[in-house]
Amino acid sequence: MTLFRIIHEAVPVIRDADRLTDDHPLRPYPPLHPIRASLWLRGILFAALVVAVVMVYIGVYVGITGDFAGTGGYIHTFLSQLFAVVLAYLLLVLAMEGRRPPFELAPSRLAGLGKGMLLGLAAITVVVGILAMIGVYRIESFNPAYNPWETLLAAGVVAGVSEELAFRGVLFRLLEEGIGTWGAAGLSGLVFGLMHMGNDHGTLWGGIAIAIEAGILFSAVYALTRSLWWVIGLHFAWNVTQGPVFGSVISGTSYADGWIVSSWTGPEILTGGTFGLEASIVTVVVLGAVGIGALVYAQIHHLTLAPIWVRKRMLRPPAPASPEPDADPAEGGEPDADTPETTEPKTAPAKGVKPKTAPAKDQKAKPAPTKSSQPKSGPTKSAPPKDPPAKDEKPKAPPARNGKTGKTGKTGEPDAGPTT
Secondary structure, X not given: OHHHHHHOOOOOOOOOOOOOOOOOOOOOOXXXXXXXXXHHHHHHHHHHHHHHHHHHHHHHHHHHHOOOOHHHHHHHHHHHHHXXXXXXXXXXXXXXXXXXXXXXXXXHHOHHHXXXXXXXXXHHHHHHHHHHHOOOEEEEEEOOOOOOHHHHHHHHHHHHHHHHHHHHHHHHHHHHHHHHHHHHHHHHHHHHHHHHHHOOOOOXXXXXXXXXXXXXXXXXXXXXXXXXXXXXXXXXXXXXXHHHHOOOOOOXXXXXXXXXXXEEOOOHHHHOHHHOHHHOHHHHHHHHHHHHHHHHHHHHOOOOOOOHXXXXXXXXXXXXXXXXXXXXXXXXOOOOOOOHHHHHHHHHHHHOOHHHHHHXXXXXXXXXXXXXXXXXXXXXXXXXXXXXXXXXXXXXXXXHHHOOOOOXXXXXXXXXXXXX
């Protein structure tokens, strides 16, 4: 495909065994390991591990320093989040899912990190360029003394790594196994956007805007590449380009600060107000359209995953083919065992195949008529009672006892007698 040749990435492969990609555990139907395949169990396990690791991390830090306030505590809050999410994700995919190494974080695919950064830089730059063209954004001056390290750590590394592992690596993947790629992109994106309502200057519109422009776009990039390196780099550059580079507020977290001192003029729907660039309708329309277009591209090229109920129909073994109802047993067809009423007439010829040798039995029965036809060759000694002439001779015997006849011959028949 042209897109994958441009970005130098392999086209994701959907397995025939379960109709999932390699960033998912093997899950045929019916599942080989029902417990490991459970979406709820995997999600709950990940969340529990994150909470447990954060609590242990903070407890150890407080036990060592005796205080969690101040700059040190602020930094370690982000570090505990980063450490907990990374550890929980590795335990989930290595121990429970049994994928070693996880395809989406394979070291051989590390180049996707830089490609994602270029994509994030390009996306925000295009939006800022459009706002500059319509007079909303304007560069006032430069601030070379700006210190970006805190923003790079909190909004760049921690947000880029921990949020992408949690929302694309866990939430999106689990939802995708259940409701498919489109449903997972919409639902995980909505949760991702609404989570930002808790920021210092968070608003409902700001959360919805992030759900459309970032939630869908990040999910689409992950669905196309199946690489967390790509979305981590994209998220990192997305935030860093907004704040340190162009001087915009990042997701309503703080005030605007960066190397570029900028001014924003116009209605809040264009500038984004106190929430920042991400709440601008221009950002929502442009980058939201790119995200939806990327998902459509994936759909056209058969790179999206179907919901579980569709995959079950695809993976269900086909029913055995039944013989044709009009099969002739004499020609080698077998009767249908499920329809005895229609097969009884057909089984008779099957049993009657033996009558093909019936002529041999009939030939043995033919001598019977020859026995009955023996009278044609004269009577035999073996059947004197059945000889009709023998019965006729007995009435002729009385005349010989009355002496009315002459001498008889050896056969007992009278002579012709005297003549006159």
